[in-house]
Amino acid sequence: MAKDQQVLDSPESKQIIAPGYTFGTVTDQIASVVLTKKTPYVVMGTFAVAMGLLLIFLLAVALLFTKGLGVWGLRGPTMWAWDITNFVWWVGIGHAGTLISAILLLLNQQWRNSINRFAEAMTIFAVACAGMFPILHLGRPWLMYWLFPYPNTMGIEPNFRSPLIWDVFAVSTYATVSLLFWYVGLMPDLATLRDRSEHRALKVTYGILAMGWRGSAKHWAVYETASLLLAGLATPLVLSVHTVVSFDFTVGIVPGWHSTFFPPYFVAGAIYSGFAMVLALAIPLRSVYGLKGLITDKHLDNAAKVMMATGLIVGYSYIMEAFSAWYGGNVYEQAAMWNRMTGPYKYQYWVLIACNVIAPNALWFKKVRANSVVLFIWSLIVLVGMWLERFVIIVASLAQDNLPSSWRVFESTRWDWATYLGTIGLFLFLFMLFIRLLPMISIFEVRTLLPQAKIKEDSRR
Template identity: 75%
Template structure:
């Protein structure tokens, strides 16, 4: 549209979040072109292919699991939780950053979140999907999962509501549902944009159906804004509760190394820590791949780095408190559990997690590190590995050596453990790159509100 008169802003107000020079139309075109017009880059095919191949590995691992049973994994008495629950806790923690960005930062009026919330929420959904795989498969007979739900049945039995494992079912399924709703509500106006912009009739039909006839009416926007705020207000306590409930799976038990009251905040902080690491690990390649540095700016990466540093210190504090509590509490078994962690069979993993989660991220204090995308990317991978090791340590080392030496054992992961774990990474990548290709990965309408020309002038207000 060559005849378009645009209001060109010579000088954006100081402290703007996105790069200067954007207009409503350039924002719309840049984000929607990724989906609608631009040629799909080679990188996308590579990443999608890797994700797809690992997804095939996952399907193979699940098939073998269903044919032979959970014995193909390394879970043996006493370590019956092994990789399955480690991966569950890790994945669901990663999801937490998406909800934190979309809900908590919205309530705190952190407007910079507007350019990263969409893909972070998608990340949440897919991470929860990957997390959900593990408890389901770990049941051994996943087709009977509905036995965990209360429903009238001929067996005359019902779930036992005093068990944290039943709480988990409700917490995780509620979390998945609310995340999906929040994500979809956020997408509606952008789906309308895609419907109006696409030239492909099939695409228009699909986006049109999904947009539900959204037309940007002022009456709708006012209800919509209320709904977004309310959903954010509901998602905020929800996200804090989910990892709290996950931590109850451990703290309610009396196993040494698990039975402590500070697990809920410790788990939530760890979840946000690993979640922001995943946000960075996705944002850094995506923005350079699609040339979106003007929308996901260095400021965003810097902020994410700072949040990682802050939550990393909460996690570090939890590690120290854990060891202090064991020593000061005077419980022999608790002390032995931590001694085993630091010096026993799993010492390598313990000290690696201390290195990955506490020592190495201290480089984030330096602005030079936070302003360098490659270094931030490396830091985020280090933290993701560290957080996985932390979950592994909590679960495996405590189960392997509890009260009686006669019931001690060692966990050895099998190739099918690894295949299932890598397989869910494949599932995640597959879904995520499908999302990047089919839906706007940055919230178009929320980024429009960041522009200086989106503000109504004083004369019009009176």
């Protein structure tokens, strides 16, 4: 990948990586994060908080299993609320990782090379968190294997016409392909860690994981083909996954859901929230580990631009949602839209408009994109806004559906909070383990970005 090393030559673009690095120093700098015995206190502190939240998650899940779904605020007609909100939110966050690793690879955007690894890790952990919610929401989660078609004594099979089964296939395929792509990308770097580590146990562990990778030109040729093919496969996959997630709603006839523009709208929202999470992770990480030469302001700037562009698509979708509800002439759609704006969820609705439509416009200004503290805060605003978006779509539509006699305002419980915060704990827990145990920046891909990597052909050719 990144075969074309012209970026560093082109005069108009700023260098992706700070000057002065050599193959040796990039290797040592990235590998030292893993191979050192010193862990920064900030990382230890975050790990402790994550561990605490993870324990809360286990408590919430234990309570859910013993008492049932009533511990969440689920009451008719709102039979799925925070759980599906969290599911969509987490899956969406994952999409930026695949976008960076696959789509930007195909588009030959080399700035991705120093952020793709941890963005892919983010994808896998976000999908793991997302996968919790539909399973926990099953009521009898231990029977989740019933979702898959297998020969059974009950003589029944899943209904393949249901979007919920499509979701099972889409999300499990997505998780599998993301994991494979991530692992394939890790192999050369695992070999680096194997060769760099001094402790015997580490050598053996990384050696087994690296599968005997030795950087042979024959292997690199196949490897590059495999990377491009995986990127080509992951690109339609990532677009399909959030499309299928949106089908969970659009195939239903609930007013506010039954709409054909949900797939592109959801995909844009997914990438929007995902880039927010990439920024929220990259900005503290590069400060704590002194990696500002590798994850430069240029990266943050580019990520902020993608975030703004997708944010504007999302803003446009909100406008079109209101417009088509009004112009479509369906009284139920009109009422659902009106309820969203003025009903019991009006605060959430207007806060989400402020977070997702108004706030991203600050990113037009170069000064805002250049200030990493402001960008960090902005990415948190976007994450909150995107959570509220899913909440409003799901809960506001369900709580006031076609039958006014069954209307009921949804009230979240402390266990809704505990489960949600718990998955944030799970995510951070896995992520902190990842940055401690595996190289968080793709070492071999950063090497290709260095000016020395360009081959100087002699005249004999």
